[in-house]
Amino acid sequence: MAEIELKNIAHSYDYKSENPTYALNPFSLTWEDGGCYAILGPSGCGKTTMLNIMSGLVSPSKGSVLFDGTDITSVKTEKRNIAQVFQFPVIYNTMSVYSNLAFPLKCRNFDENIIKSKVIEVAEILNLNLFLDKAAKDLTADQKQLISLGRGLVREDVAAILMDEPLTVIDPDLKFRLRRKLKEINEKYNTTLIYVTHDQNEAMTFAKKIIVMDSGNIVQVGNPKELFERPQTTFVGYFIGSPAMNIYDCAVLSDFDVSIGNIQLKTSTNLSNVKSGQLKIGIRSEFIKLVNNKSENTIEAKIEIVEDFGNYKLITVNKNNLIIKAKVERETTIPHDVVLLNIPAEHCCIYQNKNLI
Amino acid sequence: MFVIAPFLWALSTSFKDFNSVTGGAKYIPWLQFEPSLEGWSVLIRSQGKGGVNIIEPYFNSVFVTCSASLLSIIFGTLAAYALSRFTFKAGFIKNNDITFFFISQRIMPPIVLSIPFFLMLGFLGLLDSLLGLILVYMVLLMPIAVWIMVDFFNRVPKEIDETALIDGCNPFEAFFKVVLPNSIPGLIVAGLFCIIFGWIDFFFAFILTFTKVQLLPVAIVALNSSVTPWWSLSASALVSVAPLIIVAFIVERYLSKGNLSGALK
Structure with a gap:
């Protein structure tokens, strides 16, 4: 758990070239501890880059990342204690469901008993308790995505769970239930959730605060009502609401x-x-x-x-x-x-x- | 027909004696003859009793092929992972150029390499030695391993590595605990190719060895003297392909079970 602050962050994938093109233009943003956020924007607007900067998979060209006021810009991903769920389920094919869920704790040398109780607790939340002994590769796509999610939830002290369009592969009914579950988790454990999506309904129903992005810029930060009634730019007006x-x-x-x-x-x-x-x-x-x-x-x-x-x-x-x-x-x-x-x-x-x- | 017939021919010849081979059959060419174990028995008889020296070359071949394949796989896999995941740049040379450089080793005719290898091994005092052969074979087999594994790693989504990092592995743990176990099918295929290409090589085994160390393909060719002993040649040929056939059958079974499917999603 931590307050995450992005200070004057900018990122270009070809920073060293003469005319770098910026995937993210300079911005500052603070994610409050325990918040439930959505990043909304069309494909290629810099949403994923922003997540990767927070998780450390991408180091920003400019600016710094702070967790609870401590500068962690140069800290490697594995030391950041952050969880990230990708668009497609990423599971460790060669392991069982149990080992998949236990992996983040094992990597951090937790006691075997703690691992067991935590894995069982998370498996129950996600309705995976019946599959714990199964090979992870034999599960369906949505169950696999639950495993990815579970790996983020087993660590209690995780700074934030970053989700990059995590429900794309999941069918609508389950999508709805999972979103509710995520909200429950957010309320119960006070875990910061940051959810990237290009689907406005998903963002509106999920988050208390929405960050709308367009071509590398943050165009508006607000709650669903503000975005709907007072769009700060014409882009937000076009992008949010159906019809535009x-x-x-x-x-x-x-x-x-x-x-x-x-x-x-x-x-x-x-x-x-x-x-x-x-x-x-x-x-x-x-x-x-x-x-x-x-x-x-x-x-x-x-x-x-x-x-x-x-x-x-x-x-x-x-x-x-x-x-x-x-x-x-x-x-x-x-x-x-x-x-x-x-x-x-x-x-x-x-x-x-x-x-x- | 074209695959099986030579094997059957060799099989039937291996049970013939001199007269059956040269005389030919009266009615049914492949089946009508007096079976004789002469061809097979020469292979296991000691040299003093008219046998041929094939058992020692056989084990030499096994040792050289397995060692060279194993080393090629180990180093080739590490190189392939680096080429697949990290960006290298030295002037105009980039990742793809480096990968192509590896493969280009197999594009040029082996004869080009024979003199440099001969001189290098001579300089190192490794001519006519198992170690020398292993080193040379490694050079020949590593491109195959790198090529197959680069392609394989490229198909393993990099999110797998990233997830492992997020879960708290350092990059080495991510490779050994997560990426490598997922790559076993690729390792097996690469290993199989290395073993096949190592096992069947005649050229370098012939040029870089003289008397002390002999590999199987050279030993088989050496059987040929003024009178071609077709029966023992056939028998030794069958003995030499046997391991490959067995390996291929085992791997094929394993692969077809679907245990090795490379799907990650």
């Missing part, structure tokens, strides 16, 4: 008013200081309401497509070639040709040069 946020170019009309083409909208953002820069407005389709009467921030638009997703309906409308998506309850009766949409001012996010004002 409606984002349009806009221009300032007055302190609180903007125009998208010839549509005029009131927002809750004070725009009096906005002088230059490319302006965009983002509106979540979940916040757009179907109304019957015209009022402020109401748009009359032509319906193009209505899609029924079972638990909700997604309507796509066209207003002067502006495509707007709105998510409405399934029971809502939708008129055939023209609808009135209300866009609440407090849910309009204004972006200057892609950053939230």
Whole structure:
């Protein structure tokens, strides 16, 4: 258990070349002890590099890693006492399930009795107790992944368990149960969990705090609600939420008013200081309401497509070639040709040069 | 047909005497003859009683082949692991170039190496000795071991090593406790190839030895004199391929059981 601090970390895989390309641009971040985190971002955005820097598999080009204030940047992986679970189950094929789970403790010369009790305890948590004597290679993919996970859990004092898309190979039902189990473990043992994923649902349901990354940069750190309601950049707006946020170019009309083409909208953002820069407005389709009467921030638009997703309906409308998506309850009766949409001012996010004002 | 027939031919010839071999059969060429154990008995009779010297070369061959194979596997595996996992760079020479350098030893015709080897062993005083042969065979067999093992290690995901490090092994423990046990199939295949190539080599065994030390292939060729003793030649040929066939059968069984499947996921 430890608080992990990444201080001014940057990493390039070709650091020594003349024009190094950075997989991770300089950043600082602190992972609180016992936290439950998710790192979310598209493939190749530097998520795995960040994990590998924490576990010591990659040494950062710049900056330092601190565990509880102690600089461990140059400490080797095997001395760091950290656990990492990879995307595909990594098991020791030639050993039994028991030996697999006991391996991290054996490497650290624990007493045989302690190893036994700890392995049995972990096996029970993960429902592996019936397979302990079996050869690990004979298990199914998800059981193998449980073993990988178990090897992280047998060490009580582990600084953090880093998981790199660990549930990719596991089927949806078990995925759900495992995520719950991980949360339980986090609450019961107060182990720091850091979970890398590119699946926003996984991140949203799992973590208390989400770190969104894009091409080597941390773009937003926040809880699911913040990410959803106030995306800090247009990227987060696009990346989080299904469908993605409606984002349009806009221009300032007055302190609180903007125009998208010839549509005029009131927002809750004070725009009096906005002088230059490319302006965009983002509106979540979940916040757009179907109304019957015209009022402020109401748009009359032509319906193009209505899609029924079972638990909700997604309507796509066209207003002067502006495509707007709105998510409405399934029971809502939708008129055939023209609808009135209300866009609440407090849910309009204004972006200057892609950053939230 | 092409695989079995020569063996059957040798087998039947080994039980014939001079007349049966040269005279030929009346009706059925392979079966119609008076069986004789002459061909086989020469092999085990002492030289004074008209026997040939084949038992000592036989054990020499076993010793040289096994030692050279074992050493090649040990050093070859270590080299292959390093080439598979670490990045080397010396000017324009990189990992792949080093691996190719190993293989290139087998690409050039052996005759190119014969004179340097002869001179080197002469300088070291190891001509006509078992140790000298083991050293030379190691040079011949190591490329095979490195080549097979590099390919094998490349297919073992590096996450396995990384996991072992995370679990608290140092890099050596990770190799010996985790990667190596997972690589037994590769080791067996590499070992098998080393044994085969070591066992069948005639060229270097012929050039680098004279009288004190003789290996089996040379001894068999030496059986040929003014009158070719087809019966004992056939018998010794069968004796010389027997170990390879036995090894191949055992390994084939072991491999087909699936115990050695290299899958890690």
